[in-house]
Amino acid sequence: MSTSAERRLGEKIARELYRDPDYIDDPVLVEYVRAIWEPLLQAARSRGELTSELDERFAWQVLLGKDRSVNAFALPGGWLGLHLGLVSVTTTRDELASVLAHELSHVTQRHISRLVNQEKRQAPLMIAAMILGALAARKNSDAANAVLSGSQAVAVQNQLNFSREMEREADRVGYGVLTQAGFDPAGFVSMFEKLQQASRLNDSGAYPYLRTHPMTTERSADLQARLQLTSRERTDVSSPAALEHALMAARARVLSSGGVDGQRALLSEAASLQAGAPSLRRAAALYAGSLAASRMRDTGLAVTYAQRLLDEQREVPAAARQARLLLAEVSLAGGRTERALTLLDAVSRSRPELLLRAQARLASGGASEVAQLLQSWVATQPRDAMAWQVLAAAYHSQGQTLRAVRAEAEAQVALLDYAAAVDRLKAAQDLMRRGAASGDHIEASIIDTRTRQVESLLREQALER
Incomplete structure (x- = not known):
């Protein structure tokens, strides 16, 4: 599977995950996870695991889900899913980093591409549906039936499970990435032991990570041996x-x-x-x-x-x-x-502070200040759907309906929902025809340009079906 095809397939799946009720964009947790994820990406680049082609073409985004199950999963095109249930059972950032490093390595070593390639006879849309069905099966077997029949879900789950060889390779590469990024490799072993204990004691389905990443004595011994060879100061649990x-x-x-x-x-x-x-x-x-x-x-x-x-x-x-x-x-x-x-x-530009302050100022009548603040933010962070949504609310509060509708459209683009974005942009054009854009010729021009651009993305999306 080419990197372009894998990227498109990943976007199909990510688009559905954004629509999932479990998807959550929590600025505090997103920032925290990102602060762990970015050093891992940089370490993978430095080690040559993340090639310039993959780095440029793939998304490298971690999507959070508020599911209580202990699960994380790599998807085509550099998308990763992380359930809050897994975050909640980790004791240190090193344990969380070990899971992310392992999943990252599945992507950089093209394991997902190889698994998906087994189903290359299927249309991309069907492959995406199969992967989504398998993810639903890991969360809830009844939900999976909405996408696939029970027998199909089991078959797809088996096809998408990583082989023992792939798991050992992801362990080896992930361990190297983790240590190069400055994390304590003991986190890899302690997280492994935690999951291994869960596999022995828990059969309730609360640990779906165990089904897709089976814990074996061989893998455990290999990681223990690597830890013995690594000289690094242990993380202080009171740090x-x-x-x-x-x-x-x-x-x-x-x-x-x-x-x-x-x-x-x-x-x-x-x-x-x-x-x-x-x-x-x-x-x-x-x-x-x-x-x-x-x-x-x-x-x-x-x-x-x-x-x-x-x-x-x-x-x-x-x-x-x-x-x-x-x-x-x-x-x-x-x-x-x-x-x-x-x-x-008031001067912080970290995302949690910025969005909380914007919401507070909006609630206290400072819509104009919020609009100025977030205009600067989305200019450099155009994929921030939540920022676009708050900006839209600020525009509405000022009676700037045309700008508000365009901001709503940009939020949908950030969530990869191009059809919804085109609907909002068409609504903005309708407002323009009815005279709502009087004096705002720059905004009207932007809306016309963005409509053509997003319609092009929507056509490309339709062709992939």
């Missing part, structure tokens, strides 16, 4: 990095616990904290308790827990930043807009 990871794992646990019972359990854990509880456990419980309380609409309790966390972590910059972001988030969710704004750095 600032470990503390920040504990907060991110807690966030993943809350966001993947959709039901009321799950949120109540997290609140109970925070409420039962003992004074002498270990610092990591205490910080994670306060973080989870605050976010869970906010989701249960108890703003007072959410703010109390977040403030306690911030007070306890002021001397640890990374943890203090996450606590401050949490306090701003729960304050804004509870209508305490001014409090949220005082907690956010």
Whole structure:
């Protein structure tokens, strides 16, 4: 399979994943995962595993899913899926990095292309449907039946499972990428042992990663041998990095616990904290308790827990930043807009701060400021669908309907939904014909140009069917 064909196939699948109710664009977790993912990509480039052709043609994007199952998966074209359930069971960033390095190596070694090539007699659309059906089967066998019959789903699942040789190669290459990127290789072994233990004790289907990446004694021994040969200082479990990871794992646990019972359990854990509880456990419980309380609409309790966390972590910059972001988030969710704004750095250009501040200023009547802020952002980050959506809301608040509709279209382009984008652009052109663009000739010109460009993408998409 050529790299171009694999890229197109990956975009088909990514387009459906964006539509999946489990897809989540959480700026805090996306930023955290990206900070782990980028060094791995750079290490793969340095080692020659990631060629310039693949680097240029493939997406290299990690999509988060709020599914509670412990799963991660590589897809054609450099797309990766990561369930929050997996993030929530990791103890260190090194463990999470080990999974990402392993999945990255499946892509750079063209394992997915080889598996898909086994079905080269099928049309690309059918192959995409088969992969989506297999992913659905890993999450929910009933959901899979909406895409494939049960027998087909089992057959496709078997076809898409990586061979033992591929797994060992991804272990070997991934281990090298992980260490070159500066992560503790012990994370590879500890994550492997955690999954291996789960494979022995858990048969409930909560660990679908085990079915596609079978844990074997041979693989475990190989990794242990590699670790013995690697001289590197072990990660301190009480380090600032470990503390920040504990907060991110807690966030993943809350966001993947959709039901009321799950949120109540997290609140109970925070409420039962003992004074002498270990610092990591205490910080994670306060973080989870605050976010869970906010989701249960108890703003007072959410703010109390977040403030306690911030007070306890002021001397640890990374943890203090996450606590401050949490306090701003729960304050804004509870209508305490001014409090949220005082907690956010007005000059920060990190995505979580920027989007939270934009939402807070929008809620407090600062639509014009938000529009200026996000115009600059999307000029350099055109694939940021959430930023386009907030920008659209800012334009609507100012009565700039034409610009708002165009921003809505750009959000759909970022999500690869070209049909929806064309619909919005056509709506904008209709507004122009009715005189809504009076005086805004530059915007009208942009809309005409973008309509032609996105229609071209839509035609290409249709031809691939």
